[in-house]
Amino acid sequence: MQSKLAEFLGILTGDGYITKLPRTFQFGIVVDAIKDKEYLENYVKPLVEELFEVKTRITFRNGALNLIFYSKNIGEYITSLGFPVGKKGNLPIIDFVKQNEKLWPYFLRGYFDTDGCIFWDQRKIYTKPYPRITFTTISESLANDLKNCLEKLGFSIYIIKKNRITTLAKRGYSITYDIEFYGHKHLKMWNSLVGSSNPTKRLVLLTPR
Incomplete structure (x- = not known):
């Protein structure tokens, strides 16, 4: 499962975000609605649901698809690995990945x-x-x-x-x-x-x- 988590973290680093809400965390992965539709629906969605045992939904807006899910526990875990909430700014490859070739x-x-x-x-x-x-x-x-x-x-x-x-x-x-x-x-x-x-x-x- 570590390999799947590492791939998810790569996806999140590329086109994802984490938002802190009052009682939970929102995760989102935003991709091109045409070029990446098959990838999001047939690969990323099953990957996330298998990895974290959560329900996800996909929304459409301004030519983009956004895969969304919510979880307090997963949010606390991913942020504890070093992934930021909000703007990613000068984000490096987090140590969980960087220290394991x-x-x-x-x-x-x-x-x-x-x-x-x-x-x-x-x-x-x-x-x-x-x-x-x-x-x-x-x-x-x-x-x-x-x-x-x-x-x-x-x-x-x-x-x-x-x-x-x-x-x-x-x-x-x-x-x-x-x-x-x-x-x-x-x-x-x-x-x-x-x-x-x-x-x-x-x-x-x-x-x-």
């Missing part, structure tokens, strides 16, 4: 399935489509932790710091970090070590587009 692939899978992407570069400088896998986060701590874990697993990692224009920040832009690795060798390693539980992402991992 066997859990890294499961956490990385959950995080990739929610916050990662793969791009096939089809410029003529390449003899065949060239894969690039990228994670984007506003957390410098998370970026560095991802880099360290991936490098220890054998990947060559680059971090690119960017200023992205946004209306959500007072200064007009937000600082983000892109964690990237490239190439067919690394893609093969990823598919072997980590893979994907998201049908949309899994298809793109295997088929140039």
Whole structure:
């Protein structure tokens, strides 16, 4: 069950949140209503219900699906592991995962399935489509932790710091970090070590587009 918990924590780190209510905690996982519908309904929902023995529901709003469940005990447990309530801010990989290398692939899978992407570069400088896998986060701590874990697993990692224009920040832009690795060798390693539980992402991992 630790592997499933690690994957859930990856999902929560990517597209999830915890809210403290007067008598309980609310968990939510928000995904794209089109691209990730099958993943949320057929994988994440059963994963959560099996892992925590809770009832979940899925709501739709503004082009997104939100899987919601409530639990005081689970909220206290997950926050005791170091996961924050409210804004995730400069969230690192929590120690429960970071200190157990066997859990890294499961956490990385959950995080990739929610916050990662793969791009096939089809410029003529390449003899065949060239894969690039990228994670984007506003957390410098998370970026560095991802880099360290991936490098220890054998990947060559680059971090690119960017200023992205946004209306959500007072200064007009937000600082983000892109964690990237490239190439067919690394893609093969990823598919072997980590893979994907998201049908949309899994298809793109295997088929140039």
